Structure formats: structure tokens, C-alpha cells
Amino acid sequence: xxxxxxxxxxxxxxxxxxxxxxxxxxxxxxxxxxxxxxxxxxxxxxxxxxxxxxxxxxxxxxxxxxxxxxxxxxxxxxxxxxxxxxxxxxxxxxxxxxxxxxxxxxxxxxxxxx
Amino acid sequence: xxxxxxxxxxxxxxxxxxxxxxxxxxxxxxxxxxxxxxxxxxxxxxxxxxxxxxxxxxxxxxxxxxxxxxxxxxxxxxxxxxxxxxxxxxxxxxxxxxxxxxxxxxxxxxxx
Numbered sequence: 596x597x598x599x600x601x602x603x604x605x606x607x608x609x610x611x612x613x614x615x616x617x618x619x620x621x622x623x624x625x626x627x628x629x630x631x632x633x634x635x636x637x638x639x640x641x642x643x644x645x646x647x648x649x650x651x652x653x654x655x656x657x658x659x660x661x662x663x664x665x666x667x668x669x670x671x672x673x674x675x676x677x678x679x680x681x682x683x684x685x686x687x688x689x690x691x692x693x694x695x696x697x698x699x700x701x702x703x704x705x706x707x708x709x
Numbered sequence: 710x711x712x713x714x715x716x717x718x719x720x721x722x723x724x725x726x727x728x729x730x731x732x733x734x735x736x737x738x739x740x741x742x743x744x745x746x747x748x749x750x751x752x753x754x755x756x757x758x759x760x761x762x763x764x765x766x767x768x769x770x771x772x773x774x775x776x777x778x779x780x781x782x783x784x785x786x787x788x789x790x791x792x793x794x795x796x797x798x799x800x801x802x803x804x805x806x807x808x809x810x811x812x813x814x815x816x817x818x819x820x821x
Contacts, residue, residue: 629809636797636815636817637814637815638713638799638801638812638813638814638815639752639799639812640812641809641810641811644809682751682752697810699744699751699752699753700751701749701750701751702751
């Protein structure tokens with residue numbers, strides 16, 4: 596199972612763009628990259644998922660280079676409400692005889708300041 | 710209104726007592742999961758179930774037990790063998806071949 600490495604914490608200010616990079620050197624061919632957001636005392640919430648290149652939704656963008664050994668979550672114009680822990684996960688989401696085990700590391704604690 | 714519900718929100722356990730945490734989903738998902746989260750830490754997998762009447766141990770199954778008698782329900786019992794049960798417990802579900810796990814709101818277990 597691919598292990599991920601991401602910064603323990605980051606600080607930003609309202610209105611800035613935040614980029615959180617995740618390293619996953621041992622990513623397998625079938626693995627997808629998924630990012631979750633978690634607020635205190637709540638369950639994690641899905642943000643975005645991708646396999647390669649760039650994925651964008653209404654919340655964030657995910658950039659994945661050709662070698663797929665890293666990925667970057669980009670949050671445009673953050674606000675105070677974006678203060679949370681962000682988890683990068685790598686796993687095979689296909690239900691093909693195995694199970695979908697996702698490994699949650701400690702995540703990145705993002706603090707957005709006024 | 711579809712989703713995952715967990716109850717209770719807070720649970721208190723006395724020494725030597727077994728307690729059961731409820732997890733229900735009406736998303737028609739096949740797979741369900743239980744995680745434990747300690748303060749400032751990530752999530753650790755306790756048990757998971759791919760289909761009804763089948764479940765597998767995760768990374769920290771000792772002191773816990775589960776059942777999967779119905780597709781929509783996956784209760785977790787914290788037994789007296791779990792010596793350090795104080796934590797935030799999260800249940801999740803996912804459809805077969807789906808892209809993401811959906812999490813419930815969590816249950817915080819405290820020991821009296």
C-alpha cells in the first residue's frame with residue numbers, strides 16, 4: 596500500500612491560494628489520489644480525487660504530474676472556514692476482489708488567519 | 710435524505726463494560742468501515758465489511774468486535790478487553806467500485 600507524506604501544518608491568510616503537496620513515491624498503477632477535509636469533531640469530507648494531470652471542481656484543484664509520485668491540492672482564495680485538517684490518500688478504489696483500504700496519515704493542519 | 714448516521718454522539722463507558730456504537734447508512738453501499746481517531750492523529754482502521762455477513766480485521770481490531778447482519782447496519786462493540794478506548798470513532802461506507810468513502814458524524818467515547 597502506498598504511503599503518503601505531507602506537511603504537518605501550514606499557515607495562510609484569507610484570500611490567498613493554498614497549495615498542499617503530498618508525496619507518494621510507491622503509488623501503484625491502479626491507485627487513485629484522494630483528498631479529504633476534516634473539521635474538529637466531524638467525519639472527513641471528500642474534496643477531490645484524480646488519477647493523472649489536473650482535476651478541478653467547485654472546491655479545489657488537484658494537480659498530478661506525469662510520474663504520479665506526488666500531487667498538489669490547490670485551494671483558491673481560502674477563507675477562515677477552510678481551517679481544517681487535509682488528508683491525502685492513495686488507494687485502489689475498485690472493488691475487484693480486494694477491499695478498498697485507505698490509509699489516513701496525520702494530515703496537514705491548515706490554519707487560515709484574518 | 711440519504712447518508713450515514715452514528716449514535717450516540719457521546720458515549721460513556723465504565724471499567725469492564727462493553728458498549729456498542731451504532732452505524733446506519735441508507736446509501737445502499739456495500740462496504741462499511743470503522744475507524745478510530747485519537748487527538749491530533751489520523752484515522753486507523755478497526756474493521757471493515759465488503760458484504761453482508763462478512764467482515765475483516767483492520768489494523769487495530771484487538772478489543773473490538775463487529776457484525777454485519779444487514780447491509781445498512783454495521784455496529785461496533787468496544788469490549789472490556791480494549792484498555793484504552795477513549796477516542797473518536799468514525800464509520801464510513803462506500804459502494805462497490807465507488808470513488809470515495811462517506812463518513813458519519815462520529816461518536817466520541819469516554820471512559821468514566
